[in-house]
Amino acid sequence: MKYALFLGCAIPIKYPGFEAATRLVCDRLGIELVDLPFSCCPPPTSMKLVHYDSWLALAARNLCLAEEAGLDLLTLCSGCVNTLKEANLILKQSEAKKRKVNKILEEHHHHFKGTIEVTHILDVLYQDTVVDKMIKEQVREVPLRVGCHYGCHYFRPPKVMYPEELSAAESYVPVKMDHLLSIIGVEPTEFSRKFLCCGSPLGANADQDAGYAITKQKLAYIHERNIQAISVICPSCFEQFDMGQIVLARKNKEKEKIPTFYLTQLVGLALGLTSKEVGLDVHRVKSKKLLESVGIA
Amino acid sequence: MTTIKIWKHFPREDLYECYQCARCTGSCPAMQVAPAIGPRGAILKCLNLGHDEVVEDEKIWLCCTCNVCEDRCPQKIPISDLLVALRNSAARRGNIPSRLGVAIELLAKTGRSMIVHQLDEMRAHHGLAPLPPAPVEEVRKILKKTGLEEVVEI
Numbered sequence: 001m002k003y004a005l006f007l008g009c010a011i012p013i014k015y016p017g018f019e020a021a022t023r024l025v026c027d028r029l030g031i032e033l034v035d036l037p038f039s040c041c042p043p044p045t046s047m048k049l050v051h052y053d054s055w056l057a058l059a060a061r062n063l064c065l066a067e068e069a070g071l072d073l074l075t076l077c078s079g080c081v082n083t084l085k086e087a088n089l090i091l092k093q094s095e096a097k098k099r100k101v102n103k104i105l106e107e108h109h110h111h112f113k114g115t116i117e118v119t120h121i122l123d124v125l126y127q128d129t130v131v132d133k134m135i136k137e138q139v140r141e142v143p144l145r146v147g148c149h150y151g152c153h154y155f156r157p158p159k160v161m162y163p164e165e166l167s168a169a170e171s172y173v174p175v176k177m178d179h180l181l182s183i184i185g186v187e188p189t190e191f192s193r194k195f196l197c198c199g200s201p202l203g204a205n206a207d208q209d210a211g212y213a214i215t216k217q218k219l220a221y222i223h224e225r226n227i228q229a230i231s232v233i234c235p236s237c238f239e240q241f242d243m244g245q246i247v248l249a250r251k252n253k254e255k256e257k258i259p260t261f262y263l264t265q266l267v268g269l270a271l272g273l274t275s276k277e278v279g280l281d282v283h284r285v286k287s288k289k290l291l292e293s294v295g296i297a
Numbered sequence: 298m299t300t301i302k303i304w305k306h307f308p309r310e311d312l313y314e315c316y317q318c319a320r321c322t323g324s325c326p327a328m329q330v331a332p333a334i335g336p337r338g339a340i341l342k343c344l345n346l347g348h349d350e351v352v353e354d355e356k357i358w359l360c361c362t363c364n365v366c367e368d369r370c371p372q373k374i375p376i377s378d379l380l381v382a383l384r385n386s387a388a389r390r391g392n393i394p395s396r397l398g399v400a401i402e403l404l405a406k407t408g409r410s411m412i413v414h415q416l417d418e419m420r421a422h423h424g425l426a427p428l429p430p431a432p433v434e435e436v437r438k439i440l441k442k443t444g445l446e447e448v449v450e451i
Contacts, residue, residue, distance in 0.1 A: 152363035197363035213330035
């Protein structure tokens with residue numbers, strides 16, 4: 001199993017611990033990762049809103065690099081997967097848009113053909129063969145009450161992200177993270193507004209206080225369910241919960257904080273990696289005590 | 298300022314599909330915490346006042362881009378496409394939040410949308426090699442060709 005690894009910007013630059021955890025976990029599970037000279041995806045919450053044509057062309061360049069290497073593209077961030085999956089779909093469907101983009105990329109010897117698929121680390125880990133391997137490699141359980149937070153752009157709009165999961169009657173709600181984590185002993189716990197925005201794009205683009213107000217509401221529902229830890233698959237959601245709780249505590253004198261984990265950090269712990277190896281030591285909300293309470297150092 | 302024909306990006310007749318049930322706005326996270334226009338309001342204003350009126354309003358940026366409005370629309374109106382088209386048009390008229398403008402400039406200058414000091418040390422702490430530089434020149438040339446300068450200086 002081999003993928004072109006699309007790191008994006010936030011993970012290798014702000015949260016390299018997620019990258020370290022992902023590389024170690026993939027290595028252990030027999031998933032080969034290839035690094036290519038990608039640029040920013042660019043985000044559905046910035047470039048796409050400001051200049052659609054630039055968004056599509058830059059995304060197409062990234063898709064071309066993976067095509068040229070003959071590999072499907074593995075993303076680690078909800079923003080990246082949203083941009084690259086949507087751009088891939090648009091360019092496969094629209095001959096006119098493809099022609100326009102290829103004219104721009106021609107000078108740089110890229111030509112979008114539409115030969116690869118874009119996927120996300122959660123979907124890659126969820127495959128049967130990977131799960132089998134994970135069960136074999138697992139050395140310990142991670143028995144925590146965890147609230148899984150998927151982030152909007154991983155699955156919305158479903159017509160673009162998961163068209164095959166849609167029924168005519170209802171919209172699609174993701175479950176893969178809950179299922180996957182239950183394999184490693186986690187107790188996935190539901191909470192209100194689980195599938196709504198973390199607040200990050202509103203804060204980043206327009207009004208930081210308003211962004212954190214959304215996070216605050218969400219944290220109240222998370223506390224209500226006695227959730228011990230949050231699991232995310234997106235660096236923006238992570239920042240909103242990790243840094244967000246520090247910022248909110250300054251204002252609200254809230255003492256109790258809930259640690260946040262990136263998906264592959266939790267999987268890494270189950271595979272026997274240490275908390276330092278998966279990069280937990282640099283999180284703002286510390287998880288040491290909580291992990292020690294369940295026998296994980 | 299140049300404009301874009303927003304109805305190229307969103308089928309105008311879809312506006313008439315809206316019967317103002319406000320399921321979108323009831324679901325909108327931004328509406329709960331900020332004085333946003335909201336998806337229902339954006340559609341109504343486009344119909345009644347024309348989209349010019351909407352794209353002049355800086356409140357158009359109070360949006361999480363979470364697509365939940367579109368997800369819950371009983372009429373299946375592609376609302377997120379409308380909100381993207383409106384903001385593309387707003388940006389061309391200089392209506393763009395300064396934070397976002399800075400982020401776009403950074404992307405054009407570095408090929409990435411994030412920057413930190415002591416990156417190599419941070420990565421080494423996690424046992425990772427330095428991050429290879431992004432292909433800045435190629436990115437910048439592409440962005441010049443696609444016309445990003447209509448919106449920000451690059």
